[in-house]
Amino acid sequence: MLKTNEDQTSQAAVLTGGAGVIGTAFAYGLAQAGIRTAILDLDKSKAQDLAKEIADETGTEIIGVQCDVLSIDSIQDADAEIAEQLGPISSLVNCAGGNSPSATTNAEKLSADLSNLEDSFFGIDVSGFRQSLDLNLLGTVLPCSILGKRLVGQKSGSIVNISSMNAFRPLTRIPAYSAAKSAVSNFTQWLAVHLAPTTVRVNAIAPGFFLTEQLKYLAFDENGELTPRYQRVLANTPMARFGEPEELVGTLLYLLSEGSRFVTGTIIPVDGGFSAYSGV
Numbered sequence: 001m002l003k004t005n006e007d008q009t010s011q012a013a014v015l016t017g018g019a020g021v022i023g024t025a026f027a028y029g030l031a032q033a034g035i036r037t038a039i040l041d042l043d044k045s046k047a048q049d050l051a052k053e054i055a056d057e058t059g060t061e062i063i064g065v066q067c068d069v070l071s072i073d074s075i076q077d078a079d080a081e082i083a084e085q086l087g088p089i090s091s092l093v094n095c096a097g098g099n100s101p102s103a104t105t106n107a108e109k110l111s112a113d114l115s116n117l118e119d120s121f122f123g124i125d126v127s128g129f130r131q132s133l134d135l136n137l138l139g140t141v142l143p144c145s146i147l148g149k150r151l152v153g154q155k156s157g158s159i160v161n162i163s164s165m166n167a168f169r170p171l172t173r174i175p176a177y178s179a180a181k182s183a184v185s186n187f188t189q190w191l192a193v194h195l196a197p198t199t200v201r202v203n204a205i206a207p208g209f210f211l212t213e214q215l216k217y218l219a220f221d222e223n224g225e226l227t228p229r230y231q232r233v234l235a236n237t238p239m240a241r242f243g244e245p246e247e248l249v250g251t252l253l254y255l256l257s258e259g260s261r262f263v264t265g266t267i268i269p270v271d272g273g274f275s276a277y278s279g280v
Helices: 021-032 044-058 072-085 126-146 148-154 175-198 213-219 228-235 245-256
Strands: 012-016 036-041 062-066 091-094 158-162 201-207 267-270
Touching (some): 012 021, 021 036, 021 044, 044 062, 091 148, 148 158, 148 175, 158 175
Parallel strands (some): 012 036, 158 201, 201 267
């Protein structure tokens, strides 16, 4: 019979991008569930400061580790440090990601008279496009290939990637981010099938619009009023509000638990109904 009161205190998780806004919410949620966690972040001091703060508050063992998710050497060094300090791991959560301003168009659509070419897709810097693809896609693939190897060796565990609403419905102005997150969803399903014989499960969460610092900057003008773009976002979100990062934690804990032991290859929207609403 499936356990309903699972004790997760014997688990250990690796969390990339762990010092970001969503990563911080995940780190707290994991610790509050008693899951020992390695917070990986490009900024070592932020990772270590956050780890100490959470450990002091929850009493759960949390460590902060420097890691560049686009560097194989850096991930391998982090893996060795995690093995030494935490021992075997039970899960990998790939939270590192983000959009690049240089991969964003100023215009939502190309005008019929072609007067705004530089503000459109045709004005995007290729290096910015590549940066966004690398961070979101390779920043997921490389940790899976190195840290996921330990899970495969144990023939148990769960990998959770972070996709996006952009993978379901590409948003205007951010073509690189949309393409990258679509690739993350596809890769999640591919890897789930590939690893199924080892019982390692691979799933993804697709957040809708959450009040991260970046979104606050984009969604509100200097008077604290919603911009027209984000007025449209809320008009197309049935719950008519932005999500709070903590509201992603329940889905994460479910995907790491025995309660989802027959769930693999899924992309779960947590979006207030955005992906379900046609606009009419």
